[in-house]
Amino acid sequence: MSVLVFAENWDGNFKKSTFESVAYAAGLAQAAGGSVTAVVIGNVSADNLSSLGTYGATKVVHYDGADVNHQGVASIVAQAVQAAGAKYVVFNGTWKSKGAAPRLAIKLNAAIATEVVELPSSTAPFTVKKKTFSGKAFAHVELSSDVKIIVLSTNSYGVKENAVTAAVEKGSGSATEKDNSLQHVEYQKTSGKINLTEAELVVSAGRGMKGPENWGMVEQLAEALGAATACSKPVADIGWRPHHEHVGQTGIAVAPNLYIAIGISGAIQHLAGISSSKKIVVINTDPEAPFFKAADYGIVGDALQVVPKLTEAIKKLKG
Amino acid sequence: MKILVCISSVPDTTTKITFADGNTKFNTAGVQFVINPYDEFGLSRAMQLKETLGGNVTTITVGRADTEPVIRKALAIGADDAVRIDADPMDSLQVATEIANYAKDKGFDLIITGRESIDYNGGAVPGMLAELLGINSVSPCVKLDIDGTTATMQTLIDGGKEVVKSSLPLVAAAQKGMVEESELRIPNMRGIMAARTKPLAVVPGAAAGNAKFKTFDLPAPKAACKMVSADNVEELVHLLHTEAKVI
Numbered sequence: 001m002s003v004l005v006f007a008e009n010w011d012g013n014f015k016k017s018t019f020e021s022v023a024y025a026a027g028l029a030q031a032a033g034g035s036v037t038a039v040v041i042g043n044v045s046a047d048n049l050s051s052l053g054t055y056g057a058t059k060v061v062h063y064d065g066a067d068v069n070h071q072g073v074a075s076i077v078a079q080a081v082q083a084a085g086a087k088y089v090v091f092n093g094t095w096k097s098k099g100a101a102p103r104l105a106i107k108l109n110a111a112i113a114t115e116v117v118e119l120p121s122s123t124a125p126f127t128v129k130k131k132t133f134s135g136k137a138f139a140h141v142e143l144s145s146d147v148k149i150i151v152l153s154t155n156s157y158g159v160k161e162n163a164v165t166a167a168v169e170k171g172s173g174s175a176t177e178k179d180n181s182l183q184h185v186e187y188q189k190t191s192g193k194i195n196l197t198e199a200e201l202v203v204s205a206g207r208g209m210k211g212p213e214n215w216g217m218v219e220q221l222a223e224a225l226g227a228a229t230a231c232s233k234p235v236a237d238i239g240w241r242p243h244h245e246h247v248g249q250t251g252i253a254v255a256p257n258l259y260i261a262i263g264i265s266g267a268i269q270h271l272a273g274i275s276s277s278k279k280i281v282v283i284n285t286d287p288e289a290p291f292f293k294a295a296d297y298g299i300v301g302d303a304l305q306v307v308p309k310l311t312e313a314i315k316k317l318k319g
Numbered sequence: 320m321k322i323l324v325c326i327s328s329v330p331d332t333t334t335k336i337t338f339a340d341g342n343t344k345f346n347t348a349g350v351q352f353v354i355n356p357y358d359e360f361g362l363s364r365a366m367q368l369k370e371t372l373g374g375n376v377t378t379i380t381v382g383r384a385d386t387e388p389v390i391r392k393a394l395a396i397g398a399d400d401a402v403r404i405d406a407d408p409m410d411s412l413q414v415a416t417e418i419a420n421y422a423k424d425k426g427f428d429l430i431i432t433g434r435e436s437i438d439y440n441g442g443a444v445p446g447m448l449a450e451l452l453g454i455n456s457v458s459p460c461v462k463l464d465i466d467g468t469t470a471t472m473q474t475l476i477d478g479g480k481e482v483v484k485s486s487l488p489l490v491a492a493a494q495k496g497m498v499e500e501s502e503l504r505i506p507n508m509r510g511i512m513a514a515r516t517k518p519l520a521v522v523p524g525a526a527a528g529n530a531k532f533k534t535f536d537l538p539a540p541k542a543a544c545k546m547v548s549a550d551n552v553e554e555l556v557h558l559l560h561t562e563a564k565v566i
C-alpha cells in the first residue's frame with residue numbers, strides 16, 4: 001500500500017512545508033504500512049528530486065515540464081494515485097494544495113481532512129485530529145472512503161528526517177484540457193520576505209504601535225531574529241501594513257515556535273489565529289490586556305521604549 | 320448576470336467555544352449565529368456586480384430552519400431570493416453535493432462562496448462544488464472583475480499573488496480584497512423590511528458525506544505568564560534562549 005505525497009516546488013526549489021508533508025507521509029506509511037511516493041511537477045533538478053529521500057520518500061515520480069496551477073495539480077495527482085494504487089494522499093498546507101485537494105477528492109471519490117495537525121490516532125477506523133473553529137478547538141474526524149486525503153496545517157507536524165534512498169522516475173501524463181482552462185496571466189510576487197505561514201519566528205504588532213512610522217523598530221527586531229512580520233486586523237484595515245500580514249480568525253493562521261505580540265490587546269479573533277504558537281511573548285502597556293492570559297512571557301511597558309532595547313539584547317546574544 | 324452566493328451560518332467570531340454531550344457536539348447554547356465573514360465579502364461583491372451588470376442574486380444555504388435569520392440577513396443586504404436546502408450539514412462533500420445538485424441546471428453565470436467556514440474550516444466546498452459542476456475554481460479570490468463572459472481574478476500564492484482568467488461560469492471563493500472592509504454591505508431598515516417578503520424556497524436535502532466529526536477538544540490551558548521587567552529585556556532574551564529554547 002503506498003502513501004502518495006504532493007511535493008510542491010517553487011521555481012524548482014522545495015520549501016520547508018514540502019519537507020514537512022513528505023515527513024508526515026513517512027510517518028503515515030509507518031503507521032498504516034507501505035512506502036512513500038512523492039509526486040513532483042515542473043522543472044526540478046535531479047539533486048533536488050533525490051533530496052526528498054532525506055525525509056522518507058523511497059520513490060519520486062517527476063512530471064517534467066511547465067508548472068501548473070491547482071487544477072493541473074489535481075489532474076496529475078489523480079493519475080499518479082491511480083498508477084501507484086495509493087490509498088493515502090498527503091498535501092502541505094499551501095494555497096495551491098488547498099485548491100487542489102478538494103478537486104482531487106471528487107475525482108477519486110475520496111474523503112478529505114484539512115488543517116490536520118497530527119498523525120492519525122487510529123488507522124482503522126482512520127481518525128485524524130484537525131483544527132476547527134479557526135484554531136479555537138480541535139476535532140477528531142473519521143474518514144470512511146477507500147482513498148483518503150490529508151491536508152496539513154503548516155508547522156504542526158514539523159520537519160523530521162528519515163533518510164532513505166529515493167528512486168526517481170519519470171511520470172507520464174499531463175493535466176486534462178478542462179483542468180488547464182484556468183488561464184495564468186501573471187505573478188505578482190512579494191520578494192525577499194520570510195513566508196509568514198512557514199516562519200519559525202514571528203514578530204507581530206498592533207494598534208499600540210500608534211502609527212505606521214513606528215514600524216521600523218518592529219522590522220529591525222524581526223531582522224535581528226530572522227523572523228517574519230505580522231500584524232493585527234485593524235492595522236491592516238487602516239493601511240498601516242499590507243493585508244497579507246493580517247493574522248487571526250479571518251486572516252492567516254500561524255504556528256511558529258515563537259510569536260512576539262507588540263501592542264496587541266489579544267482579542268479572541270486575534271488569539272484564534274496564533275494559539276498554535278509554541279511560545280508567546282506579549283509586550284503591552286496595560287497589565288490587564290487579555291493577551292497576557294495567553295502568553296508564556298510578558299513585559300508591561302511602552303513598546304516604543306522596549307522594542308529597540310530588545311533588538312539590541314538579541315543582537316548581543318547572536319554576537 | 321445570474322449569481323449564486325453560498326452562505327454558511329456560523330457562530331459569531333466572539334464566541335467562546337465549548338462542547339456538550341461528552342465533547343461530541345458543539346454547544347450552541349447562547350451562541351449568536353452570523354453570516355460567515357468570508358461569505359459577506361462575496362455577497363457584497365455580488366451586489367456590486369448586479370448594480371453594474373444587472374441581473375439577479377440568489378443565496379443558498381444548506382441547513383435547518385435555525386439558519387433562516389442568517390438567510391434573512393443576506394436578503395436584507397440585497398439578495399433577490401434565497402434557497403435553503405433542508406438538511407443537517409455534516410461535512411464539505413455533502414454541502415458541495417447539495418449545492419451542485421441545485422445549481423446544475425439553473426444557468427448561473429457565477430457562483431460565489433467564502434474561502435472557508437470559520438467553524439469547521441474545511442476550505443473544501445468551493446473546489447468540490449466546481450469539480451462536481453466541471454467548472455473552474457479560484458480560492459481564495461481577492462479580486463474579481465467580469466467583462467462579458469470572462470472573469471479576471473487575483474488569487475493568493477505562497478509568496479505573492481497570481482492574476483488568472485477564466486470563462487464563465489466559475490466558482491470564486493471570497494475573502495477580504497474581493498471587496499474591502501469599507502465596502503461591506505450592512506442591512507438598512509428598508510432592506511430588513513423588504514427581506515421579510517422576499518422568496519425563500521426550502522428544498523429537501525438528499526446528499527451524503529464521507530467524513531464524520533467524532534469528538535472535539537480544546538487546546539491545553541496555558542501555564543501562568545512569566546512577567547519580566549521592562550528594564551530588564553536581557554532577562555527575557557536569556558529565558559527565550561535557555562528556558563524556552565526558541566532563539
Ligand SMILES: Cc1cc2nc3c(=O)[nH]c(=O)nc-3n(C[C@H](O)[C@H](O)[C@H](O)COP(=O)(O)OP(=O)(O)OC[C@H]3O[C@@H](n4cnc5c(N)ncnc54)[C@H](O)[C@@H]3O)c2cc1C
Pocket residue numbers: 205206207208209231232233234235246247248249250251262263264265266267268269270273283284285286289301302303304332356
Ligand atoms: C468578524 C471579526 C473578525 C475579526 N478578525 C480578526 C482577526 O482575524 N485578527 C485580528 O487581529 N483581529 C480581528 N478582529 C478584530 C479584533 O476584535 C480586535 O479589534 C483587534 O484584534 C484589535 O487589534 P489591536 O490589538 O491591534 O488593537 P487594540 O485592541 O486597540 O489594542 C491595542 C493594544 O495596544 C496596547 N498599547 C497601547 N499603547 C501601547 C504602547 N505604547 N506600547 C505597548 N502597548 C500599547 C493597548 O494596551 C492595547 O492592549 C475581528 C473582529 C471581527 C468583528
Ligand SMILES: Cc1cc2nc3c(=O)[nH]c(=O)nc-3n(C[C@H](O)[C@H](O)[C@H](O)COP(=O)(O)OP(=O)(O)OC[C@H]3O[C@@H](n4cnc5c(N)ncnc54)[C@H](O)[C@@H]3O)c2cc1C
Pocket residue numbers: 325326327328329345347355357358379380381382383386408409410411414431432433434435436437438439440441442443444445532
Ligand atoms: C459536527 C458538525 C456540526 C455542525 N453543526 C452545524 C450547525 O449547528 N448549524 C449549521 O448551520 N451548520 C453546522 N455544521 C455545518 C458546517 O457549518 C458547514 O456548513 C459544513 O461542515 C461545511 O463546512 P466546511 O468547513 O467544509 O466549509 P468550507 O469549505 O470551509 O466553506 C467554504 C464556503 O462554502 C460555503 N458553505 C459552507 N458550508 C455551507 C452551507 N452549509 N451552506 C451553504 N454554503 C456553505 C460558504 O460559502 C463557505 O464560505 C456542522 C458541521 C459539522 C461537521
